[in-house]
Amino acid sequence: MSYCVNCGVKLEQSLTACPLCLTPVINPKELQTVPSASPFPAAKGEIETVKKRDLAIWMSLVLGATSLSCFVLNLTVYQGSRWSYPVIGACGLLWVLLLPLMFSDIVTWKAALICDATAIIAYQYMLSLLTPTQYWFFRLALPITLWTFFLWGLCVLLYKKVSRALLATALYFFMVTGLLCVGIELLIRQYAGQTFLITWSAIVFSVCFVICVALLAILSLAGLRNTVRKRLHF
C-alpha cells in the first residue's frame, strides 16, 4: 500500500501512478515487489454492431423504382428526348450522397467526401454529354467542384483533428468562405475570357480575413481577454 505524495490519498496496490494527479508511485521500501492484480478486468469490451439496413433498403428501392419507371416512360410514352437520363443521374447522385446515412457503420467521412465529389463530377459530366458543348464542364464545373470539395475537406479535417471549439469552427468557416469566393471568381473570369483579377470576391475575402485575424488573436492569446477587459473596462 502506498500513498500519493501529492494528493495524500492511499492508492490501491496495483496502481502504478496516482489516477488523480498522474504522479508515479515510487515506494522506496517496495521497489522489488511484483505488481499485484488490478481489481478491474484487463479485457476491453466492444459494442455489438447492429446493422441498420432498413433505411438503405428503403432508399435504394425508392430511387431504383423512380429511375426505372422514368426510363421505361422515356422508352415507351414520352419518347421526345433523352429526358430520363438527368432524372436517373439525380437518383444515383442522391443515393451516393445518402451513403453515410445509410451505412453509417462502415463509411468514414473521408470515403464519403471522395464518393460525393466523384458522384457530383460524374453527374455533371453526364449532363455535359447531353448538352451541345462540353466546354463548360471542363473549364468551369469541374474546377469549381474540385476547389469546393478541397476546401470542404480541409474544413472537416481541421474540425476533426485540430479543434471543435465554437471559435475555431467559426475561424475555419470564414477562412474557407474567403478562399472559395476568390477561387470561384477567378474561375468564372477565366471561363468568360475576362482579365485575371478579383473584384467582388476581394471584398468578401478581406472581410473574412479581418474576422479570421481577430478570431486567431482571441484564440491564440489567452491573456488578451484579460488585457481587453483591463484596458476597455467601462
Next chain:
Amino acid sequence: MSGSHSKSAKDLWYKLDLSAIVYPTLQRRDFSSVYRLSVVLKEPIRPEILQKAVDIALPRFPTYKVAMRKGLFWRFLEPNHRPGPFVQEDIRNFCLPMSFKANNRYLIRIYYHNCRIALEAHHSLGDGTGGMCLLHTLTAVYLRLLGHPISNGYFVLDVDQPPHPEELEDAYMRYSNAKVRPPRPMEKAYRIRGTAEPFHTFHVIDGIMSVKNVMETAARYKITITEYLNSVLLYALLQKQKKERPFRERPVKIAMPVNLRRFFPSRTLRNFITMVYPSIDPRLGDYSFEEITRHVHNYMQYYIDEKFLRGDITTNAATQRHPLIRIVPLFLKDFVVRNFYRRVQDRNSSAGLTNMGVMKLPEDMKPFVHRFDIYMGIPFSLRTNCAIISYEDILTVNFASCIRETDVEQLFFSRLVEDGIQVTIESNRFS
C-alpha cells in the same frame, strides 16, 4: 393512464414511465443512459451458478425482462422471451452504450469478475432503487443456490411470489396531482470542458472510505453525509472554474436525483426520481467551504420537501399529459426532446451526483457481502459524474467519465483528505 394494459399474458406491454421517456431519445452510437450497480462478495463468483440465479430471479422482475419498441406516438416496453440475458466475464471499459437491437434486445447486462457481480441496466427500465432490488434478489438467489439459507427482506424480494402490481406502476402518475405547476428555473451553469477520449474508453476512479470517518467529519459541519459530499463537489467545481479564469463566471450546479419513494410511498421498481440542483453562484462573491456547507444544507432543507416535490413532478407530468403533445409523432418528439436536453437540460448542471444511501441486507446475507459500487455511466457531455453508496462501514464514491482530465476528482478527494478523511483510491486508469 395506468402503467400497463393486461388482457392476457401474451399481449402484455408497458408504457414508459415519465422519466423513462427521455432516456431513449438521447441514444447515440457512443452514448446510452446505462448505469451499473455491483456487489463484491467474499468468494469468487461461479458463473454457471450465477446464470442459474439469473434465470430464476429475472422472471420475478417483468419490467426488466423487456425489449424496447417504437409506436407511432410513444415508445413502449414489451416482454422479451428471447434467450438470455447471459452472464459474461467483466470488461475494463464497462457501461458500454446499449443498442436496443443488440444483446437479444435485452436492456440489462450481467457481468462477473473475481468476487464481483455487476448489473448494468438502461435507465428507461428503472432507477437505481429498482435496479438495486434486482441485484439484491439476484445475489440472494445465487447465495441460496450455493447452499446458504438467505431470508427475504429489504431489497431482497420473494422470487416465489408473483410481482406486486405496485412494483410495475408509473408512480409519477399517482402523485402528480398538485394544484399548481411551479416553473423550473433554468440557467446555464458552469461546464467542464474536458478532452474527449476515443470511443470505447471509460474511466472510473473509486474512493473508498469509512462511513464512520465521513459521518464524524460531516457532523463537524452539522450536516448529513449527502450534504457534505455535495458541498465538497461544489467546492471542487468552484475551484476548477476559478483556476480557468473564465471570461464570464457561471453558477456551479450539481444535478442530484432525489428518490421520491422517501416521500411518496410506492413499491415501484421503475423510475421514481426527480432532480434537484444545489448550486453556488460565484458571481455573488467568494464562498468559504463552511458557507458552502451551510448553503447546501439550507437548500436541501428547503427543496427536498414533500410539497415542493409534488409540485415539481406535476410540472413534469403536465407536458406528457398535454393532448397536443401526445398526438405529435414520435420522431418529432425525439427531435424536440433531444434538442431541449442538449441545449437546456444538460447545460443546467456542471456535474451529476447521486447518493444511493445505505444498503441494508437481511441479517443472514450480511456475512457474504463485502461492498457495493454504483456508477452513473458515461456522462452525456464531456464531464464527470459521481455516485455514492455505503454498506456497513464502507462508503464508496465512484467517479465516471470519458475525459482525460481528472482535476475535479483530484480537488474532490484532496478536500476530503484535508478534512481528515482517509481515502483509498482504485481506478481502471493505471492498474
